Structures are given as structure tokens and as C-alpha cells.
Amino acid sequence: MRTRALAIRIIRQFVRDKRTLALLFLAPLLVLTLMHFVFNGQHVKPHIGMAGIPPKMYDSLKIEGADLTSYPGIPEAEQALKDGNLDAVFSIVNGQPSILLEGSDPSVSQAVMLVLQKSLQANMKSIQPNISYLHGSSDLSSFDSFGPVLIGFFSFFFVFLLAGVAFLRERTTGTLERLLATPIRRSEVVGGYLLGFGVFTLLQASLIAWYSISVLGMYMVGAVGLVLLVNLLLTLTALTLGTLLSSYASSEFQIIQFIPIVIVPQVFFSGLFNLNAMQPWLQKLSTIMPLYYGADAMRGIMIRGETFSDIQLDIYVLLGFSIVFALLNVLALKKQRAI
Amino acid sequence: MHVVDVRGVTRRFGTRTVLDGITLSVDRGEILGLLGPSGSGKTTLIKLMTGIDKADEGTVHMLGEQMPKLSMLQRFGYMAQSDALYQELTARQNLLFFASLYGLSGGRRQQRIEAVMSVVNLLDDLNKPVAAYSGGMKRRLSLAISLLHEPEILILDEPTVGIDPVLRQSIWKELNSLSDRGTTIIMTTHVMDEAEKCDRIGFIRDGKLTAVDSPEGLKSRSGTDSIEQAFIVLGGGVRS
Known part of the structure; x- marks a missing residue:
């Protein structure tokens, strides 16, 4: 009941804030389109x-x-x-x-x-081998290859920013204190945020996936439902991580400061760059990065047509991240209210 | 049994002592004003009463229950010092949200929303976004929200700042009728003539409660004829 009321309030606030809606829905499409043209252009004629x-x-x-x-x-x-x-x-x-x-x-x-x-x-006139592909084809462009990673990354990035700023604002405008002066449980606060934002992140994930595959023609051989599931889990992780970290920021500017610390390193470990060339102990860092699992699953589904059983480890890990961050969130709210 | 029973409460933030051994009790239906300069600890004391914050030493009992306790928040109405409203939403959406948090729904919720908005004279502005409200209107909406679930104890932090004299009078009339019906009201203020309308006044200075008495009692104890003079005499005089 209270969780639902909070979710409805968040949705109403969102609907009234056209600019934020645009950031959430149009910005990823714009960036993906640009990426598409940059990496799918004509081959360079030397x-x-x-x-x-x-x-x-x-x-x-x-x-x-x-x-x-x-x-x-x-x-x-x-x-x-x-x-x-x-x-x-x-x-x-x-x-x-x-x-x-x-x-x-x-x-x-x-x-x-x-x-x-x-x-x-x-x-x-040496012997010419016959070339065939297990996954993908000779037409697989670099956009096709890291497109799945980009879909995951943009969902993650924009949701992280929005959730962080929204929760921070709730605190700095005093509404969080007011909210916590009602009999709402701390877990209900976190749950309400998950539910309210969840609606938008699900819409966003669907829109980005549809646009990339149907409009930009990104290479896709797997199940659309799995792509959405992985993307949703990835955004839930972004949401819980964003709200958690916002507890440790005192202004919107300080949220921005988390980007080079939390977001940028994940890009390097997301599979856009080949990790095998890296020092083995550095490679291990990827195991604590949510985007690594999301990108791995997205690539598996879209390029190699992997099924649920192939990517279930990624799914469980993402789910685990979300649950841990959400629980830490509930704990962090103790800073605002003693009970 | 006292409705509010604060015993030997001390609260520190780091090395700074914000509240120092406060003991205070309030009876049912009483209006208690906490008077003191800003930074004296009024808001912290109020937060300890609601259970938003926790005392380092001493105990707080509200309606016989030891604080902090989550379920007790259902029985308090709270109006914060800053107008904690969602600016993007309309007044009605703000009220609907808080009403749902207090478990109100359906026709009862609708009826309460209209009742509290007529008390603060904002019925005509129910569907305006809060961002379009003036400062005084926001204060009144905050007060309306705190009254929504008909709380047993009303805790108001600087409730009448920015409200014009005519409306202030009508709000006082409502507060008095609430207290007549048994609602206990605790408010902070730094306006002297407002404090005079309370049944009892507590002087707070530098985290200490220096005197608690009725306005008349304070004046006669200090041998002065205004609350302001009484505060200077009983509140520790000129700071050394």
C-alpha cells in the first residue's frame, strides 16, 4: 500500500518532468544512432x-x-x-x-x-581456405559486435544518474525527512523507488532494444524476451547502486563525481575492449562490475543466440547485486531515521 | 499519565552537545510552545519526540510508549520547518500521497483532504501545482498534510512563518479547537506574541530548557510584563 503510493508518486513526478523523460528515453536512442553511423559507415578506402x-x-x-x-x-x-x-x-x-x-x-x-x-x-596462388562462421557472419560490423554492450551501458548509465539525483533531491529538499516522519518502513521506501523507477526502466529497456534491433538493424539472433530481462536486471542494479551512492553525496555535482569512479571503469571491463591483453590480476576486477555480467549476457544472446541456461550465471549475479545494493540502501536510510 | 514524557535527554552531534539534560512533560490537550533562538536545539528536541532521531542519553515516552517506535508515527502529525512538498505535483497529489502513507483511502481520504484544505483556506487551489504556490500557501499546505490523519499529537516546527495575520488567527482558532477536542500540540516558534497563545511555554537556550510555565507564570516569576523580557531574565540573561 505505502510502497504503491510511493511508486505512483514517482511516476506522477516523472510524467510532469518532460525533460527528464526525454533524457531517459531519447538520449540513449540519439547516442546509439550516432554510434551506428560512426561504426557502420563505409569502409575506409586507403x-x-x-x-x-x-x-x-x-x-x-x-x-x-x-x-x-x-x-x-x-x-x-x-x-x-x-x-x-x-x-x-x-x-x-x-x-x-x-x-x-x-x-x-x-x-x-x-x-x-x-x-x-x-x-x-x-x-x-597459394591454397585458398573456405571461410565460414560459427557465430555472426562476414558482414558483422564492429557496431554489431559491441552494440549489445552499448545497449546495456546506456540503460545502466542514464538510470544510475536519474535514480541518484532523484533520491538525492528527496533528501536535500527535506521531503525524505517528511516521508520518514510517516509510518513508512525503510524497506518500503526502497521498494517504492524500485517499483516506480522500475516501470520506467522497463519501458526504456524495451524502447532501446526495439530501436537498436528493428530500426538500426543491429545483429540479433537470440530471444527478445531475454534481452529485455537482462536489460531490466542491469537497470535495477543501476537504480539500487545510484540511490545507495546518493546517500553519500550532498549535491547533484557530487553525483556527477561518481561517474569517473563508478561508471567509467565499468566501460573498460564491459567487453568493449579485449580483456585478455590485461594483467591477470587486473582482469579479476571485472568480477565486481555489474556491467561486465550484463554485457556478457547481452552479447551472448544477441550474437551467439544463447538461451537462458547459457546466461543464467550472469542473471543470478545481476540479481544478487540488486538485492545487496537494495539491502544496503535500507541500512543507509538509518542515517536519516533512527528506526 | 503524561502524553509526552521526556527525561534527562542529551543529544550530541560529534563533540557538540545540542541538547543537554532536558526533562519535560506535556498533558493531553495541552498546547506547548518551545521558544528559543535558532540553533538552540528546538528542532532536535522535536525530532527526538517523533522518533526520527534518537537520544544519546535519557528516555522519551510518547503516549506511554518508549521512542523511537515506528508504529507511533501513525499517531503523530508532523510539520517540518522546511516545506517538504513535491513541487512538480499539485496540492491534491501531494495530499493523496501523504494520505495513502497514513493508510487513508477511498471516500474517507477524499473527505479528509477537503476538510483539512478548508481549514487552511486552500480549497480553491487544490489542483494547482505546488510550484505555483506562494511561501505562505506552502506553509498552509504543509499544515494541512499534518492534520490529514487526525493525529493525537501534532508537532509543528515554526508553523506560522510567512502566514498573514488574518490567516494566522484562523489557524490558531483551528489549533485551539483541536486542543479542546483532546489533541496535544507541540510547536516551536521564535515569535514572542505567538508563544503567548500557548498554554505553556518552554524556554530553550544553548540546548538547555531554562524554564517551563504558563505565559502568566513566566511573567510573574521573572517580574516582567512581557514574554520577551521574561525570556531574557529566565533564559540565562545576557550571554557571558
Whole structure:
């Protein structure tokens, strides 16, 4: 009854605050759309200068997917590279091919190498393997690969901010004190917040998932229901963590200060970057980061089509995080009221 | 049995002693005013009575029950010093929310909302968002909320700040009729002429209760003819 009254109040406040609604629902879509265009754009066509290559050989090289410019000698080509007109210089001296890369952007260097290696392989007439994929396909773009992580991250981030600020405001405006002067239990306060925000986070999770998959065409082979479940659990964790930490902030600005401490490190451990290259003891840090589990499950469902039994560990851990944070919340409220 | 029974209560925040050995009792239907400068400990004493805060030493009994106790909050009406209202919501939505927290529902809730809003003369502004309310209107709405569940004890922290004299009079009339019907009222104030309307006044200064008596009693004990003079004489005089 009291929990429900609190949830209804939170929903009413939300509905009247159009700007916050927009932050919750439109901001993630905007950022995802931008990400989509940045990472799903046309492949970069590298610009390669050809120096000292006889015209006959030129044709047989069959270099595809690059803009080629011919230079009479290596010094001219190298000058063009220095001037920033080329990404690489390809030359053959005494039958020995050599490549000089501009080198300041690894992704461009990689593109150059890919183009040239393809051409050299084709010339060597070596055995060509048949390539097939267990998960995904040759069309799987980097947006498809870390899209699931992004869906989880944006839900987490925006809910964390909103819940933290909302609970803080309840305290700084004196309404929390007033609220605690009624016979409401501390657990009912936390429950009301979970329920009221839960409605919006569920809507948000559904909207983000639908938009990413149906509008942006993100790669998705798993069950939509599972995506929603994982996303909801992730936002519940964000909600409980946000309200818990807001007990230790005295202004909105101090909530913002939690972002580099609590949110940013989670991004590094969320699977956007390969953790295997990291020191083993540092890798262990990922086990305390909610986003790691959420991202792992989201990726599993969307790219590898994993089912509930494959991701149940992630689900239980997220549930555990939420429960622990919620209980700590109930305890932290003791600071505001003795009983 | 006293409705409010505070015995030897001390409250410290860190090394600072905010309340120092306060003993005080209030009977049913009485209006007690706590008078003192800001920072003297009035609000802290009130929080100990409601059970929001806990004493370091001493005991607080309310209606015979030892505080703090959660279920007792159902029997108190509380009006905080700051207007703890949800600005985005309308007055009605604020009232509905607090009424539900006190377990009111349906027709009874509707009836109580209208009754308390007519007491504070805000019936016509029931559907306005609180953000559009003036300071005085917010105070009155806070008072209305504290009356919603017909509490046995009404605890008011600076209730009439920013309220015009005519309305203040009508609110006092309501407070008097509540106390006639048996509601015990405890209020803090730093307005001298307001304190004079209380049945008894407690002087608080630097966390100590220096005197508790009826307005007349205080005046005759101090040999002065105003509460203000009495406060200076009985409240420890000029600070050394």
C-alpha cells in the first residue's frame, strides 16, 4: 500500500518532468544512432602511392579497394606521404616488395595491409581456405559486435544518474525527512523507488532494444524476451547502486563525481575492449562490475543466440547485486531515521 | 499519565552537545510552545519526540510508549520547518500521497483532504501545482498534510512563518479547537506574541530548557510584563 503510493508518486513526478523523460528515453536512442553511423559507415578506402613499379606488373597486382596513384620514383612518393596525401607507399626494389606506412592511425594502417596482403596472396596462388562462421557472419560490423554492450551501458548509465539525483533531491529538499516522519518502513521506501523507477526502466529497456534491433538493424539472433530481462536486471542494479551512492553525496555535482569512479571503469571491463591483453590480476576486477555480467549476457544472446541456461550465471549475479545494493540502501536510510 | 514524557535527554552531534539534560512533560490537550533562538536545539528536541532521531542519553515516552517506535508515527502529525512538498505535483497529489502513507483511502481520504484544505483556506487551489504556490500557501499546505490523519499529537516546527495575520488567527482558532477536542500540540516558534497563545511555554537556550510555565507564570516569576523580557531574565540573561 505505502510502497504503491510511493511508486505512483514517482511516476506522477516523472510524467510532469518532460525533460527528464526525454533524457531517459531519447538520449540513449540519439547516442546509439550516432554510434551506428560512426561504426557502420563505409569502409575506409586507403590511398596508396605506387613507386618504381613497371606498368606490366601494375595490372597483374590487381589491387582492389584502394585509391592508387603512380609515382615515377620512391623519393617523390615519400614526399607525398610526408605531405599527408598518401596513407602508404608500395614499391618494388630488385623484385623485393616493400611497404612504407604513414602509421599514425592504426586502423588506416590495417586497411592498407589488408588490401595489399589480399593482392599479394592472390598472386602467390597459394591454397585458398573456405571461410565460414560459427557465430555472426562476414558482414558483422564492429557496431554489431559491441552494440549489445552499448545497449546495456546506456540503460545502466542514464538510470544510475536519474535514480541518484532523484533520491538525492528527496533528501536535500527535506521531503525524505517528511516521508520518514510517516509510518513508512525503510524497506518500503526502497521498494517504492524500485517499483516506480522500475516501470520506467522497463519501458526504456524495451524502447532501446526495439530501436537498436528493428530500426538500426543491429545483429540479433537470440530471444527478445531475454534481452529485455537482462536489460531490466542491469537497470535495477543501476537504480539500487545510484540511490545507495546518493546517500553519500550532498549535491547533484557530487553525483556527477561518481561517474569517473563508478561508471567509467565499468566501460573498460564491459567487453568493449579485449580483456585478455590485461594483467591477470587486473582482469579479476571485472568480477565486481555489474556491467561486465550484463554485457556478457547481452552479447551472448544477441550474437551467439544463447538461451537462458547459457546466461543464467550472469542473471543470478545481476540479481544478487540488486538485492545487496537494495539491502544496503535500507541500512543507509538509518542515517536519516533512527528506526 | 503524561502524553509526552521526556527525561534527562542529551543529544550530541560529534563533540557538540545540542541538547543537554532536558526533562519535560506535556498533558493531553495541552498546547506547548518551545521558544528559543535558532540553533538552540528546538528542532532536535522535536525530532527526538517523533522518533526520527534518537537520544544519546535519557528516555522519551510518547503516549506511554518508549521512542523511537515506528508504529507511533501513525499517531503523530508532523510539520517540518522546511516545506517538504513535491513541487512538480499539485496540492491534491501531494495530499493523496501523504494520505495513502497514513493508510487513508477511498471516500474517507477524499473527505479528509477537503476538510483539512478548508481549514487552511486552500480549497480553491487544490489542483494547482505546488510550484505555483506562494511561501505562505506552502506553509498552509504543509499544515494541512499534518492534520490529514487526525493525529493525537501534532508537532509543528515554526508553523506560522510567512502566514498573514488574518490567516494566522484562523489557524490558531483551528489549533485551539483541536486542543479542546483532546489533541496535544507541540510547536516551536521564535515569535514572542505567538508563544503567548500557548498554554505553556518552554524556554530553550544553548540546548538547555531554562524554564517551563504558563505565559502568566513566566511573567510573574521573572517580574516582567512581557514574554520577551521574561525570556531574557529566565533564559540565562545576557550571554557571558
